[in-house]
Amino acid sequence: MDLPLLEKSLYEVDTADPIIIQGIIAKYAQQTTLKEESALRRLDVINKCFSKQSVEEILSCLEQQVISGNEKWITTAIKSIKTTSPISLKLFLLSIRKGRTEDLKQCLIREYRMISHVFRRTVSNDFYEGVRAKILDKDNNPKWEPTKLELVSNEMLEKYLTKLDEDEAWEDLQLPSQHGHTNPPIAKL
Known part of the structure; x- marks a missing residue:
C-alpha cells in the first residue's frame, strides 16, 4: 500500500461519507497473505473464548477447543493460565x-x-x-x-480498585486538569 498517496487522497476528499472513504482506501489496498502463525488466523477462536465473562469460562472454552482440534497455541495458553496467579x-x-x-x-x-x-x-x-x-x-x-x-x-x-487508607503514606494519584477538553476519548473496543 502506498501510504503517502492514500493519505494525500484522504486529505483531498471533502466528505465524511464512509462509503466514499472506504472506496478511496480500497483503491490503495493490497491483498496480503497471512503467515501460518499469525494470530489473525485464530481470531474466531480468540474472540469466542476471550469474550467470556469470567476467567473460568475463558479457560473452559479453551479446553473445549483443545478437544475439538488440538492447536499448540491453545495448549500453551491453557498452561499459562493454569500456572498464573x-x-x-x-x-x-x-x-x-x-x-x-x-x-x-x-x-x-x-x-x-x-x-x-x-x-x-x-x-x-x-x-x-x-x-x-x-x-x-x-x-x-x-x-x-x-x-x-x-x-x-x-x-x-x-x-x-479502592483508594488506599488515609493513614497510609500513599496518596491517591492526582492528575492535572484537562483545560479545553470537554469530551475525553473513550475506548471503542
Missing part, C-alpha cells in the same frame, strides 16, 4: 473490562490504585511470591494465595 488473572480481566468504559484519567487512577495495592500487599502477596519463584529462588513453583480461581472473591478484586 488466580487473583492476577481475575484482576487483569476486570481491569480490561472496566477500561472499556473509562476515560484516560479514570484508567490511570484505577491502574495506580491497583498497583499500589499490589506493592502494599493489602490483598495478596502474589506479586512478591512470583518474583521469589521466578527471579530469586528460580524454583518456578510459586505458592499463590488464593490457590484457585474459584477462591478469588469479588470483594478481594474490588479492594484493588
Whole structure:
C-alpha cells in the first residue's frame, strides 16, 4: 500500500461519507497473505473464548477447543493460565473490562490504585511470591494465595480498585486538569 498517496487522497476528499472513504482506501489496498502463525488466523477462536465473562469460562472454552482440534497455541495458553496467579488473572480481566468504559484519567487512577495495592500487599502477596519463584529462588513453583480461581472473591478484586487508607503514606494519584477538553476519548473496543 502506498501510504503517502492514500493519505494525500484522504486529505483531498471533502466528505465524511464512509462509503466514499472506504472506496478511496480500497483503491490503495493490497491483498496480503497471512503467515501460518499469525494470530489473525485464530481470531474466531480468540474472540469466542476471550469474550467470556469470567476467567473460568475463558479457560473452559479453551479446553473445549483443545478437544475439538488440538492447536499448540491453545495448549500453551491453557498452561499459562493454569500456572498464573488466580487473583492476577481475575484482576487483569476486570481491569480490561472496566477500561472499556473509562476515560484516560479514570484508567490511570484505577491502574495506580491497583498497583499500589499490589506493592502494599493489602490483598495478596502474589506479586512478591512470583518474583521469589521466578527471579530469586528460580524454583518456578510459586505458592499463590488464593490457590484457585474459584477462591478469588469479588470483594478481594474490588479492594484493588479502592483508594488506599488515609493513614497510609500513599496518596491517591492526582492528575492535572484537562483545560479545553470537554469530551475525553473513550475506548471503542
